[in-house]
Amino acid sequence: MEENVGKSTEIKSIEDFVKDGRIDDAVHLIALYLGDSTEDNYIDRLEDIIELLLSLHGGRIVLRFLIENIIIDIPSLLENLSKKDSVLRYTFLLLLKTICENECDLFLPYSEDLLNSEDPNVREADLQLLVYMAGGDNVFDDESLIKNIASKLADEKEFVVEKASQALKAIGKKSSSLVIKILTDCTKEISDLSENEDLKNKISDVLMSFVTIETIEEIVEAHEKKEDRLGIEESEITDKELALRKKELEIKKKKLELGEKEKELEEKAIKEKQKVLRIKEELLEEETKLSEEEVTAIKLPKKKIPKKLKKVESMLLDKELELKKKDLEIKMKKLELEEKEKALEEMEILEKEKTLKIKEELIEKEKELSQVELELKKKMIEHKEKKILEEESKRVDQTLKDIEDHEEDNSNP
Incomplete structure (x- = not known):
């Protein structure tokens, strides 16, 4: 009597805390309430909570x-x-039904481990929770989990097999394509083994539960859409390949043009250098002549120039002036030549810069081309993957057909 009074008091306090929004207090009191329980009354207390x-x-x-x-x-x-x-186990599981339907993410993390439990009762209980989860608005897209559930169709305990079948049917209501794919793959894996006939029948039974005319039409429609997409993508890939080849040809053409320009520039530079060398040779000859004349003038004996020779002296001075003038002209020519050489060098530098710029542009274009090639390869890989999916879809169609034939055979003994 006292225990019931204590129990009702604690439950009432928890209820008040929750109603008042005192979540932390409610959690703390529940933890104490469950912590004070014994092995015999723990489940009862948990059910009450x-x-x-x-x-x-x-x-x-x-x-x-x-x-x-x-x-x-x-x-x-x-x-x-x-x-x-x-009975106690099923009663408690039923108690979790609502929260499983609405708070699926609380239980899913434990599902695979529980499915692999050595205890068949735990496996069955977990499958029952999965049935509840599938009964809500939850959509299952975890292939690994569905494969694990499918593997329980071969469980040694019949009650686990039945629950696995029930779970797959429940999940298949919202994720039929995925379940069909996984079960079809399972059928292929065991198709050559005659001892798996019973398992095949169980898989067939699950498939037939949600394979309707509408589902078949959806699969066919999806298959047709895939074919259309593949056709469009093939056309796009062909166009891109042609564009790529065109770009490659353009780049090759530009490279050839660049090579020809470089050759022209080299020839031009050689010609200019030859001109400069010729001018230098001429200047050297002129300098040599002048030097010889100067030496001759210096070597003349210094004598008192008679009045009669004043005219000769004047002529010599004129000659000397003329030589100096020539010397200045040569120096001027040298300066002009140096300026020409500098201009030529500058022109070469400019041309080289232009060439480098063109080369850089070509490198950039080649990079772009490489990127396009990579994208094209990626597209081709995707295209192949889609073809594989298409083949997979065909295999599914064949499986569906086999199932229908099997059903017809069963209905016409």
Whole structure:
């Protein structure tokens, strides 16, 4: 009597905390309440808590917090329940139905580990939770999990097999394409083994539960769309290949033009250098002549020039002036020549810069071309993958046909 009074007091306090929005206090009190339980009354207390929280506004938030923080440890709970009678286990699982439908993400992380449990009761309980999860608005897209569920069709315990079949049918209502694909693959893997006939029948039974005329039409329509897309993509790839070849030819043409320009520039530079050399040779000859004349003038004996020779002296002075003038002219020519050489060098530098710029442009274009080639290769890979998917779709169609034929055979004994 006292225990019931204590129990009702704690439950009432938890209810008040939840209603008042005192989530932390509610969680703390629930943890204490469950912590004080014994092995015999733990399940009863847990049921009371879950029933209470599901009936209250804001109760689901508290329940979620309890599960996330492992105050309510679902895997351990299922392990413990497996040791008790099945009625108690099913009653408790039914209690989790609503939260499974609405808070699927709380249970999914444990699903695969529980499916691999050595205890068949735990495997069955987990499959039942998955049935509840599939009953909500949840869409299953985890191939690994669905494959694991499918593997339980070959479980040694018949009640686990039945529950696995039920789970696959429930999941297939919203994810039929994925389930069909996985089960079809399973059928292929076991097709050569005669001892797997029973498993084939179980897979066929699951497939037939959601393979309707509408589903077949959807698959056919999807297949046709894939074919159309493949045709368009093939055309695009061909166009891109042609454009790529055209670009390659343009680049090759530009390279040839650049090579010819470089040759012309080299020839021009050689000619200019030859001109400069000729001018230098001429200047050297002139300088040599002048030097000889100067030496001759210097070597003349210094004598007193008689009056009669004044005219000769004047002529010599004129000659000397003329030589100096020539010397200046030669120097001027040298300067002009140097200027020409500099101009030529500058012209060469400019031409080289132009050439480098053109080369850089060509390199950039080649990079772009490489990028286009990479994209094209990527497209081709995607194209191949789509073809593989198309073949896979055809195999699915064949499987569906086989199933229909099998069904017809069964209906016409």
